[in-house]
Amino acid sequence: MTRRDAARNWQRIVDTGRAFVAEQRPLRLNDVAHEASVGVATVYRHFPTPEALLETLARPSLEDLIAYAERTLRDDDPWLAFTGFLTAGIDAQLADAALQPVFAATAHELPETAELVGHLDALAADLLDRVRAAGLLRPGVEHADVVRLMCGVVFAASVHATPAERAALTRRYLDVVLDGLHAR
Incomplete structure (x- = not known):
């Protein structure tokens, strides 16, 4: 097998895995192999576990969020930087179905x-510290609280809305949470 064949197979596996996740189908590597029209051994050679494939799918969104957070840390307004980052995180989770399970995992398959x-x-945490230092965060709010609240916002909008309603409902829930986090 040539490098070009291996790269083509890798891309077919990733594209098929992305379709599975987007359709909320279980990410079973044998099923991915069948639909990608590659051998099962080929899939396992590239991705030894479903989690490894899922994490590979989420990687571009993780990298984009990191780049966004790094840019917002340079913003002069800590509250706008913080809320912009949370909004970007919510939007990323709505756009990329692989992201939420990776965020929810207690451990990761791939070191990267x-x-x-x-x-x-x-x-x-740095963005949260800036908001706290500026006196803009409700007292007693910890980083873990914000992480759990963001997961809750995405979960609530996913469970209680149609796909067409999700974005607007998620923004509405996020606005309510941010209002509760903001110091008066």
């Missing part, structure tokens, strides 16, 4: 995923 998630978490 753990590194990306850790870096993103540190940037989010």
Whole structure:
């Protein structure tokens, strides 16, 4: 097999995996192999576990969120930077179905995923610290609170809305949460 064949197979597996996740189908590697028209061994050679494939699917969105967070840390208005980052995170989770399960995982299959998630978490903590230092955050709110609230916003909008309603409902829920986080 040539490198070009291997790259083509990798892309077919990734594209098929993305379709599975977008359609909320279980990410079973044997099923992915069948639909990608590649051998099962080929899929397992590239992605030893479904989690490895899922994390590979989420990687571009993680990298985009990191770049966004790094840009917002340079923003002069800490509250706008913080809320902009949370909004971008919500939008990313709505746009990329692979992202939420990667965020929810307690451990990661791929070392690079753990590194990306850790870096993103540190940037989010920095944004939160800036808001706190500016006196704009309700007292007692911790980083873990914000993480759980954002997961809750996405979950609530996913469970209680049609796909067409999700974006607007998620923004509405996010606005309510941000109003509760903002110091008066």
